[in-house]
Amino acid sequence: xxxxxxxxxxxxxxxxxxxxxxxxxxxxxxxxxxxxxxxxxxxxxxxxxxxxxxxxxxxxxxxxxxxxxxxxxxxxxxxxxxxxxxxxxxxxxxxxxxxxxxxxxxxxxxxxxxxxxxxxxxxxxxxxxxxxxxxxxxxxxxxxxxxxxxxxxxxxxxxxxxxxxxxxxxxxxxxxxxxxxxxxxxxxxxxxxxxxx
Amino acid sequence: xxxxxxxxxxxxxxxxxxxxxxxxxxxxxxxxxxxxxxxxxxxxxxxxxxxxxxxxxxxxxxxxxxxxxxxxxxxxxxxxxxxxxxxxxxxx
Numbered sequence: 001x002x003x004x005x006x007x008x009x010x011x012x013x014x015x016x017x018x019x020x021x022x023x024x025x026x027x028x029x030x031x032x033x034x035x036x037x038x039x040x041x042x043x044x045x046x047x048x049x050x051x052x053x054x055x056x057x058x059x060x061x062x063x064x065x066x067x068x069x070x071x072x073x074x075x076x077x078x079x080x081x082x083x084x085x086x087x088x089x090x091x092x093x094x095x096x097x098x099x100x101x102x103x104x105x106x107x108x109x110x111x112x113x114x115x116x117x118x119x120x121x122x123x124x125x126x127x128x129x130x131x132x133x134x135x136x137x138x139x140x141x142x143x144x145x146x147x148x149x150x151x152x153x154x155x156x157x158x159x160x161x162x163x164x165x166x167x168x169x170x171x172x173x174x175x176x177x178x179x180x181x182x183x184x185x186x187x188x189x190x191x192x193x194x195x196x197x
Numbered sequence: 198x199x200x201x202x203x204x205x206x207x208x209x210x211x212x213x214x215x216x217x218x219x220x221x222x223x224x225x226x227x228x229x230x231x232x233x234x235x236x237x238x239x240x241x242x243x244x245x246x247x248x249x250x251x252x253x254x255x256x257x258x259x260x261x262x263x264x265x266x267x268x269x270x271x272x273x274x275x276x277x278x279x280x281x282x283x284x285x286x287x288x289x
């Protein structure tokens with residue numbers, strides 16, 4: 001797991017994103033701005049998720065979610081990578097049946113008589129639990145990650161992937177907004193930024 | 198990162214404190230807000246998690262914003278202009 005966007009991640013994201021946009025190419029001239037915007041965002045999301053080749057929960061969840069919005073695009077973009085399995089694959093069974101967990105926790109609480117330190121630790125854990133719920137709302141597939149350790153591992157990977165996505169998209173938009181005279185300059189900068197890692 | 202507790206059937210019950218501390222410190226390294234603080238400042242796990250949520254939302258907003266700008270760019274340029282072909286070659 002990378003701790004920051006690498007140049008190979010950025011390059012691969014750009015390639016896949018471009019491929020996704022090419023799929024829209026015939027349509028792009030005849031659609032509204034909001035439809036283009038959706039195409040740009042969805043292809044960027046699939047490109048980002050596909051970097052993980054189905055190895056993380058968040059990326060599978062994101063692909064499934066995007067497939068509900070544009071099944072055709074997702075299948076086209078993933079056609080080299082077993083699209084069917086990724087779209088239909090069940091999310092990992094790390095979710096523990098909530099009733100069982102609650103009952104077991106109740107039993108544990110009744111058996112133990114807690115010291116002051118354990119009380120404090122329990123309060124801290126409760127607070128952390130509340131905050132992790134917030135994370136579950138922003139990480140794709142978070143609702144299936146009842147194991148906090150898994151949740152944070154997935155979050156770490158998701159953040160690095162988001163940084164990759166933002167990094168490359170920003171370079172492209174800056175280059176495009178700069179206009180044709182300066183595009184050569186920005187293209188060089190983009191290439192440099194990607195190689196720089 | 199194997200932990201005998203995580204091998205229990207219901208691993209949501211007990212999470213090793215060491216594991217959490219390790220993961221939370223990794224989160225710290227990713228968050229710009231927290232990385233920029235002085236090392237002597239301690240940050241609670243709860244704060245780190247809150248900052249993480251905020252940071253992810255911020256990244257989401259940035260992607261939305263960039264998608265907006267790009268879609269408007271594609272719209273604003275003249276079909277046959279030099280700029281249009283440059284942008285299309287960048288992306289397509």
